[in-house]
Amino acid sequence: MFMTNNFDKDFHQRENPQVTIEQVWNQKSITLIDARSPDEFLAGFIPEAVNIPLLNNEERALVGTLYKQAGREPAIEKGYDLLEPRVGLLARYFENFSKEQELVVYCARGGMRSKAITALMRSLGYRASQLIGGYKAFRTWNLERLENYQLPNLVVLQGGTGVGKTLVLNQLRNSVDLEGLAQHRGSMVGGVGKKPATQKNFEANLLMALDCSDPNQVLFVEGESRNIGSTTISGNIHGQMKRARIAMLEASIETRTKRTVEEYITSQPQETTEIRKRIDFLVKDLGKNKVAELTSLFDAGNYHDCFQFILVNYYDRKYAHSMGKLTIELTVSTEDISEAARTLEKHFSL
Template identity: 35%
Template sequence: MGAKTTTDFNTFRRAAGRLVDVRSPGEYQQGHWPGAINIPLFSDEQRAEVGTTYKQQGRHQAVELGLELVGPALASLARALKEAAADDPALRIYCWRGGMRSNSMAWLATQVDLKPQVLEGGYKTYRRWVLEQCSRPWPVKLLGGRTGSGKTDLLLALANRNVAVVDLEGLAHHRGSSFGGLGLPDQPTTEHYENRLVEALEQHRHAGAQEIWMEAESAQVGRCRIPRDLFQQMQAAEVLEIQRSTEERVAQLVAVYGHQGGQQLADATQRISRRLGPQRTQRALEAIASQDWATACRAMLDYYDRCYDHELEQAEERRSIDLTGLDPEQSADQLLRDQLISPLPEPLDGIHL
């Protein structure tokens, strides 16, 4: 297959070139290196067939079957690699273990004048690195506040002012409550959430961040789970609590959820009916049926406020600031002006929350 192209993880990570994941679509969907595109050597069905052959008949027969399956697709795979490379012949290719799939694709890439590198140990090595990063110490600080305080909008405004921010909800495609998934794309798997989260943290570490701001969350953001070691650091982190009037919080919730449609809101309300209690549930459902979004939100705020206040009591270090009357941009300016939050030492280009 030509000259050796296998590269250790640190060199591979620093190298130039488009990231290409050559595993099957199902493997890629389960989790991949963020930014990688998928050019699968085998379909999900073909991968299963080769795996079954390997277990039942041995390696030699599995390799022969693999060659039979890939042969007719060589030309289209080569074109896909060329398109991925665009104007830069460098490619960074990985499979699960850095074995035959990635090395075969690397060989094919060299036949069309590309310059591939293969990740030694494959995606398995990348995942090991991700989990190691989750357990390292991070300068985490939390932005807290009751439901409807506009914490996410404020974090985004801070990010635009060169503050190191990781949007836990944005990465999870979920706002963190029973209603959190309404109007958002499908959630990633927890595995891929971990990958995205660590890449965001690593970007800020590389930029020299002395503090990294996140929203105070529970361990679960929809179906995505925050890594245990990182969540333990969050539990011990300083909390800056944002306070706003009930009227502003209701207005914020109506702006976010009021256009989602009554049936979706009613279904989400039913999911937490046991925790809301029968009277509050009925009041919320009647308000939703009449499209009185503000009344529906007020009916549920008491429950969410009690949950939040209970969690906030666990914070070892807490400060508060009332930002009633200020929009997210004004609020961000206020926090920076009061030196409650510090920006990065240098501007961060191409920030990915």
């Protein structure tokens, strides 16, 4: 056991093995450890990373202020004063990892926080390395790769709300669910019941999803505007989506209504009140009187008629306007989701 009474305040000065993001990206045998504060981690992290903060949010702010006001050495000393009482707790937490496991630690810029945690872990016998440049280096690399990513075999699934585009995507063997990555359905009520991803996490997980797809097969994605909720698809990727081959998915209005009610009401009854609030947003498009009628239907539990009217008179009109002049290669019925997926894969197979 690591003894706190022998605590050495030179961990930030020790030399550790260094690795690059290219060496650790998408390597299932490597565990990534994020040494930044919880708030930094929540704003964006490398996929699959585990957050083991050297300092909590308040402590990070305190040390940062001290650095600006008094300089580097007093800030480092304060950091060690905050760390020392919890070294034993950290050592016990590290016991969740095997000492044969390859561990890579990063902080904001590959500086003192990750250096200290890496050195501490190595002093306890763990196979720890430090990520060069930290999260900032990863973020730069992430954006550069997305802006240069090529998708030569891309097919975009188009179709009105409720046709089941996501349901079909989930049955296709080589697909990327952009709305799933964004945690937003891309509609007026798209974020209800979800925890929308940050832009940084959306782009990190998009790159991971693309790298995990098969480049030798057709890749299916759902047609989206460039913005999905508060996240934005990179210009390069979205540009390729606009030039991709297109499959149009269709279903009867009854099927679409049933699926919409299932997704927004039946599967998340706790969000009914929030869904009702969103109907009021339609006043500009449908008028006060019609919105009043719709909310009355909703309050009476007549979700079928309420959503069917919204589908036909709001979503379908918006969708028709956004489609412009598309060249549709294939039209597929989604009354049977599994059959639709088989039809798509057969038609677009390489």
